[in-house]
Amino acid sequence: MTATIDTTPRVWIGCLQCHNEGNLVGDWYSASEADKITTSKVHERVINPGTHEELWCLDHENLPITGECSPYEAAELARAIEQVPEGELPALNAWVLSGDYIEDGDGLPSISDFEERYCGEWSSFREYAEQLAEDTGLLTNVPEAVGRYFHWEAWSRDLAFDYVVLDASPHCVHVFRNL
Structure with a gap:
């Protein structure tokens, strides 16, 4: 039995303000849908989410980039590589x-x-x-x-x-x- 390697592009989208305050608030999402993720979606498990506005991709899998990027950039790249x-x-x-x-x-x-x-x-x-x-x-x-x-x-x-x-x-x- 051969192991299947998952090549699906994913990003960990987090609230930048929460991150800067020392709290990791976010989750893994499909990279091709990253630009559709809202702050309320990221904060849905937070008791007092506040009025945070900026999201950022703090980690990624199966994307040909190094470092962080915006959800928009991740989605554009993921949709481009879906053609391959x-x-x-x-x-x-x-x-x-x-x-x-x-x-x-x-x-x-x-x-x-x-x-x-x-x-x-x-x-x-x-x-x-x-x-x-x-x-x-x-x-x-x-x-x-x-x-x-x-x-x-x-x-x-x-x-x-x-x-x-x-x-x-x-x-x-x-x-x-x-x-």
């Missing part, structure tokens, strides 16, 4: 967190650029390079006696200048084209 197939979310997160990604006009990761650049998850860049060579027929018309002398390491190293390679796990990498 679930299996590619770790790659999108790695791409954005690397800082080497393309933004759309709203400052969000460009999903179309991600899809155009992402080449998949591989055990190494060398494995990707060898598959690319096979797929493109790099050595198709080269006699076998000559092909044995092809310097795979040098070719892979030179090819890597046209790609961004990011760690996916201890034994895998995500490969992105530089366009």
Whole structure:
């Protein structure tokens, strides 16, 4: 039985005034709905909620950001990444967190650029390079006696200048084209 990893973007939305007063008042919500959460919803379990007005995402899961953000920013980002197939979310997160990604006009990761650049998850860049060579027929018309002398390491190293390679796990990498 394989374990299922939950990749749902979530945020912990808290009352900023309560937080500044030393009280953690808030809860976890779906990031795509973060901009719809009201102060009364956050304070519904508080006996004397007062008239606090400002909410803030003080923590998050499965969003490609570091640090805190506004509920609006969290919702916009979550709705943008919902366009990516679930299996590619770790790659999108790695791409954005690397800082080497393309933004759309709203400052969000460009999903179309991600899809155009992402080449998949591989055990190494060398494995990707060898598959690319096979797929493109790099050595198709080269006699076998000559092909044995092809310097795979040098070719892979030179090819890597046209790609961004990011760690996916201890034994895998995500490969992105530089366009």
